[in-house]
Amino acid sequence: MPRLYVDVTVRHSVPGDAPRLSTAACQDGAAAREAEADKRARYPDGRTPYRVLPFALETFGRFGKTALLHLRGLAKQQAQRLEEGGAEAASSLTLRWGCRLSVALQRANATNVRRAIGDDVLRGVQKQELASNVAG
Numbered sequence: 001m002p003r004l005y006v007d008v009t010v011r012h013s014v015p016g017d018a019p020r021l022s023t024a025a026c027q028d029g030a031a032a033r034e035a036e037a038d039k040r041a042r043y044p045d046g047r048t049p050y051r052v053l054p055f056a057l058e059t060f061g062r063f064g065k066t067a068l069l070h071l072r073g074l075a076k077q078q079a080q081r082l083e084e085g086g087a088e089a090a091s092s093l094t095l096r097w098g099c100r101l102s103v104a105l106q107r108a109n110a111t112n113v114r115r116a117i118g119d120d121v122l123r124g125v126q127k128q129e130l131a132s133n134v135a136g
Helices: 018-026 030-042 065-079 086-117 124-135
Strands: 004-011 051-058
Touching: 004 030, 018 030, 030 051, 030 065, 051 065, 065 086
Parallel strands: 004 051
Antiparallel strands: none
16 A cells, blocks of 8 residues: 655635735635645655645635545545445545544634733633634
8 A cells, every 4th residue: 555645734714915815715715725736846746755645724624625535535435344324424424524623623723822812811801802802
C-alpha cells in the first residue's frame, strides 16, 4: 500500500487584502481552493517520496474539495466491509467524521482566541461581555 502524507492547513476566508476579500465574497470555498493549490505547489507529484494530500479547511469549517473527497473515499472503503447498508453507512461515516473534525477545528479556534485576548481579559465581567458580544 503506498504511503500517504496528509498536510492539514486552516485558512481564513477573508485574510484582509482586497482581491482575496472579493474572491471569498464571490466564490464559495475560495480560501480552501487557494490553500490546496499552495500545498500542491509545495509538494508537486513525483517530486516527493510519497504522495501528499492537501487537507484544507476554512476557519469556519468548510472543507476543501480534496479533503472532502478523501473523507468520502475512506468512508466508502469502511462501508464496503458491511454486508448490507453500505451506502447509508458511508454517508453516516462521512457526516460523523466531518462533525468530529469540525468540532476539533472550532475548539482550536476558541483556544487561539483565548490566547490572543489573554487570560486576564477572560475573567469576571469582561468574560460575560465578551460572550454577549460574540453571541451577537
